[in-house]
Amino acid sequence: MNAIGFLEKMRIPRYDKPSHVTRGTVTADPGKCTGCGICVKVCPGDALVVEDKKMKMKPPGRLDCIFCGDCMAICPTDAITMISPPKFSCYYKTIDQGEPKPPRVLDGWKE
Amino acid sequence: MTETERVILRRRSVRFYTKKQVPESMVKRVIEAGRFAPSAGNSQPWKFVVVRDEEIIRDLTTTVAKITGLFRDLLDYRRPGFFWLRPIANLFIRLKPNDLHPIPFSILDLVSDGRLGLYHGAPTVILIFKDGRGVSDPDLDCGIAGQNMVLAAHSMGLGTCWVGFTRMAFQYTRKWRKFFGIRYPYKFATSIVIGFPQVQADGIVERQTHATDWYEDGKKHTIY
Numbered sequence: 289m290n291a292i293g294f295l296e297k298m299r300i301p302r303y304d305k306p307s308h309v310t311r312g313t314v315t316a317d318p319g320k321c322t323g324c325g326i327c328v329k330v331c332p333g334d335a336l337v338v339e340d341k342k343m344k345m346k347p348p349g350r351l352d353c354i355f356c357g358d359c360m361a362i363c364p365t366d367a368i369t370m371i372s373p374p375k376f377s378c379y380y381k382t383i384d385q386g387e388p389k390p391p392r393v394l395d396g397w398k399e
Numbered sequence: 400m401t402e403t404e405r406v407i408l409r410r411r412s413v414r415f416y417t418k419k420q421v422p423e424s425m426v427k428r429v430i431e432a433g434r435f436a437p438s439a440g441n442s443q444p445w446k447f448v449v450v451r452d453e454e455i456i457r458d459l460t461t462t463v464a465k466i467t468g469l470f471r472d473l474l475d476y477r478r479p480g481f482f483w484l485r486p487i488a489n490l491f492i493r494l495k496p497n498d499l500h501p502i503p504f505s506i507l508d509l510v511s512d513g514r515l516g517l518y519h520g521a522p523t524v525i526l527i528f529k530d531g532r533g534v535s536d537p538d539l540d541c542g543i544a545g546q547n548m549v550l551a552a553h554s555m556g557l558g559t560c561w562v563g564f565t566r567m568a569f570q571y572t573r574k575w576r577k578f579f580g581i582r583y584p585y586k587f588a589t590s591i592v593i594g595f596p597q598v599q600a601d602g603i604v605e606r607q608t609h610a611t612d613w614y615e616d617g618k619k620h621t622i623y
Contacts, residue, residue: 300489303501304477326598330414334509351505357604361411364598370605379492380501386608386623391408393400 292381299378303351308378311335312353313371314360316343320367327359327368343368355388406554409601413558414519416594420451421523425555429593430525432551436544444533445541446585448526456524459568460517462575466567468511474499475508503564510564517564521592526565528581529588541588549591558596565590 301308314336316327323341335352336359337344343359346352355373375382400408430447438444450456474491476484492499509515518524527545529537549559568575569587576582608623 300492301501302485303504309501326415330600332412332414332509332515333505334514351501354502354506356412357606358411358414358600360604361409361602362415362598362600373607374502376501379496384610386610388605388607390603390605393404393408 292383296378296381301376301378301380304349306348308376309351310372310375311348311351312355312374313345314353314355315345315369315371316363317367317369318342320365322365322367324364326362326364330358330362332356332358402554403550406550408603410550410553410559411601411604412560413594413596413600414560415597415600416519416521416558416592417597418520418522419595421557421593421595425552425557426451426523426525426593428555429548429552429557433527433544433548436540436547438533438540438543439536440534442530442534442537442540444530444537445544445588446528446530448528448579450524450526451522453522456518459524459565459575462568462572463517463564464511464513466571467507467564471507471511474504506564517562518592519560519594521558521560521594523593524562524565524590525593526579526590527588528585531584531586538588545589545591552593553601556595557593558600560592562590562592 303309312335321342323338323343325338325343327343328336328338331353333352333354335345335350337346351374353374355370357370360368360370370388373382373385373388426449430449433445433447434443450459474484474488476482476488488499506515510517525548527541529541531537533540545561549561552559566587566589569581581587610621610623612619612621
């Protein structure tokens with residue numbers, strides 16, 4: 289199992305540095321997105337914005353998307369896909385979290 | 400997929416409520432689900448407080464926004480000209496690694512600016528207080544009771560969201576402890592908001608698989 293090293297443990301990540309914190313990302317399929325803006329309303333991190341009637345993530349620089357999936361679940365046209373969860377280096381580094389996957393009770397536990 | 404699994408997997412934190420008050424009978428059913436939660440030594444170390452008063456919810460939000468604003472001003476070194484705050488912020492993060500985790504750190508901003516309503520406009524808030532004298536770990540027991548309530552609520556078509564930020568009001572002000580009559584042995588544990596979602600908010604999403612170690616037949620392997 290991956291662990292966190294001593295030096296990593298001793299360093300607190302800088303929240304304003306992209307090399308220390310990577311924010312979560314989601315995308316919207318431009319073909320399906322109608323720009324209704326409901327995802328913007330439910331986003332707890334204020335990470336999303338509607339531009340030209342399409343959902344977009346705000347410019348990077350803040351750790352905003354917490355990868356909760358509220359936008360994906362609420363989207364009336366199923367346009368939103370979750371890409372990657374937020375990651376930290378140093379102190380708050382995530383350890384062996386695996387890849388994001390939907391629940392596997394529907395079609396059995398694959399792999 | 401069983402009906403219980405369906406509720407568990409589809410449950411999302413709802414942050415988009417209608418103003419319509421939740422019927423009293425439904426809230427009472429939700430509390431019943433909490434009452435039958437497992438707890439260490441069956442000590443049931445919890446106290447539930449239901450707040451359905453718009454004014455109290457609004458005042459509580461204002462108090463929490465003020466305190467989070469104060470924290471933000473003390474710790475946010477990302478503002479231009481405040482780089483010298485970084486060592487101080489790092490020291491505080493080291494001392495309170497859970498409270499000052501980077502994830503709520505950005506939400507701190509939104510709450511203090513009033514851009515994110517603390518209770519998301521939900522008409523009912525359930526505050527959960529722990530009895531500090533409970534067996535083993537009262538916080539954990541309150542969490543289990545809370546999750547029972549949340550799942551019961553979602554199975555009835557309601558929406559819920561855990562709101563831990565309420566702690567600020569009880570930890571740092573005497574006013575709210577006095578208002579709700581909270582004194583020894585009770586301490587704030589967590590809070591849950593309940594309401595009708597404006598649109599269908601529950602649904603299946605992706606989550607990290609997490610490494611799970613598996614010991615069987617004298618061997619260990621890790622599954623994802």
